[in-house]
Amino acid sequence: MDEGQPTASESPKVSETSRASEAGAVFLAFLRQGFTAFGGPVAHLGYFRREFVERRGWLGEAAFADLLALCQFLPGPASSQLAMAIGQRRAGWAGLIAAWIGFTLPAALAMIALAYATPLLNAAWGGGWRHGLKIAAAAIVAQALAAMARTLARGPVRAGMAIGAAAGLIVAHGPMAQIFALLAGAAFGYGLLRDAPAIETPDLVTARAPAYGPPLAALAVFALLLAGLPFAASALNEPLLGLASVFYRTGALVFGGGHVVLPLLQSEIVGRSWLDRDTFLAGYGAVQALPGPLFSFAAFVGAAQGVAPGGWIGGLVAVTAIFLPSLLLVAGVVPFWDRLKVLPEARGALAGVNAVVVGLLAAALWDPVLTGAVQRTNDWALVAAAYVFLAVARLPPWLVVIGFALAAGLLAR
Template sequence: MKTVEGAMPAGESRPPAAAAWEVFTAFLGQGLTAFGGPMAHLGYFRREFVERRGWVTEGQFAELLAICQFLPGPASSQLGMALGLRRAGAAGMLAAFAGFTLPAATAMLALAYAAPAMSGEWGSGWLHGLKVAAAAVVLQALIAMARTLARGPVRAGMAIGAGLGLMIATGPVAQIFALAAGAAFGLAMLRDEAMPAEAETTSSPVRPGVAMAAFVTFAVLLAAVPLAAQLLQSPMLALASVFYRTGALVFGGGHVVLPLLHSEVVDRGWMDADVFLAGYGAVQALPGPLFSFAAFVGGAQTFAAGGWAGGLVALVAIFLPSLLLVPAALPVWDVLRAHPAARGAVAGLNAVVVGLLAAALWDPVLTETVERPSDWALVAAAWVFLAIAKLPPWLVVVGFAAATGVMTR
């Protein structure tokens, strides 16, 4: 029987350790080469795991992607976790997460130690270039997401309303309320959302009891970690609480984590706003998940839990909700996917995410990036390089950081 490279013929099994190692090396390759952000990652994954390795079919890939879009957290990382879970069980899920995240997380932890050097003429110029590039990347993401997630008058109206509302009422509470309202409006008005054209019925690799245990653990940690941090007055638990809550509540992927973390970290005085945006700009130059930005924030912020330990705690905490929700969701999705109401709620959430990103583009991205009229031209130029010239984001980020650093010397 003919097989795709890397695929196993039906009935053939691989030892668990070997299968997990295969998943780790496959995703480490993606973590080293998958530039371009979450939407680009989906294309890389499809080419690698559907076309080249044949781990899943087109329909199975579409099913797993639909599940990940339904969950809060980083969709591309969750898709990787789901692929690893299907390939090698729980060990495969952890291997996929580790391989895909390790390169960017290591680089961001190293950059955290350079954060104090982001000062002076060279440092401030380099930092400003990173902020300009970050603004262009967010603008490009907003336009791309609006075209797919806010199409039609109902979705566009929800996105515009959410964006205007979040420009007036800021903070995590307002964002959560907007997301809840989006789900409610989608439930009522977008029930005609179609099933994915290539979706196939697949049996879940997770037993219902295991799925329930994972969800209960997710919910208990969401409530218990903030309480424990407050009772014990532990800086490390406080750090874990912020990043676990962010990973558990953010819909829309890596770019949407920006306003949530800004509210939690910068507004508390844990980190300077310029350094925060510089780190966010720097992560655009790296392959792998944008959520690895957590390693930079946890390591560089001025809170007592900083350094390597803080970076690792922040990184694990922001991904832990996904590591629990992916196995919890697979059996549930087998039931929900047939119901129009569930698909409508997800469509409403996605539309509101566009508005949330638009509000974040204005504040804090543009308000803390544009210092003079010429900065508007720099942001526009960076966007042209990204969207029109189709240059890779890492090249635009590095180029603008170096250029502004030289110009201000």
């Protein structure tokens, strides 16, 4: 039975209290990630694995990989969706919302504050400390890759699929290439790994069939908002609805993670003259140096734009609208995924997808993580040193991140 599910002897009051307590724990755990998870979406996967698989034991390696594979298929920010899915596993819908708020809140508030401060900023600070963040992020991703490869790419077939996926994704960039690689992994896994034993016993799957009413309702709301928001904004001539419509559509249709949102939002926001290009790019550059999801950049745009009401109201509307599609998709799809993944017919396909996820992470480690972090030959030594601090000395990631950011910033002066 899932943790948090009431037994027959539990009263509803105790069950609800337990769920509320679990949701509070989820919020605090992801709030900590929101303050310390530097390095962008790929690095977040390493943070989450270390915190929720290794340290807290909230889910196993296979369950983590299952959710990660699913989030790679869905449109929207994969790391934030993974956070929502982990929260949902721990404490239901309340946990899903708590994980999103906790992980997003620090960066969103910082971005809104930056929008207020932008007119007062006359000079840039220099980028040495950002370089340190990238070095630390590269080591975090490498550590996650090594750990996941040991579990999910064992044996010649899975290792070959992971290597092939990594090589293909290094050559062919873009979200469509990722989706094709995952589909190919499922097909090869179905053909070659159907009789292979499961990597570990699938966990966090309910013994009884879940209620499908709420998930179906979530998917219906997702489709209704996607189709209806533009018409409502036009018919009512309400600027805040127009702002919400743009950000909801972006969150619902973007594949490939946080960096892909840049060209889409630039076309929508700068193209409509809601914000000038320089301010837009300055905000996007600033969010790279913050912990938490890159989609928090929406809070800056919503607060800084001058068409709809800006400030904190516009910021909150924008950041809520861009994440709402992911919240609805995770709530709607994960229960069906849970039932599908334990079927014997799906086991091989899932093993193939998990192997390809290792290759996808390896390709991301190379580009954009290492290509962005390694600017000089001695940067390789810095990445290796950060990896030793993480994997050998077992220092907490936040300490390595802050230490390398401060060191690189001082050296750049």
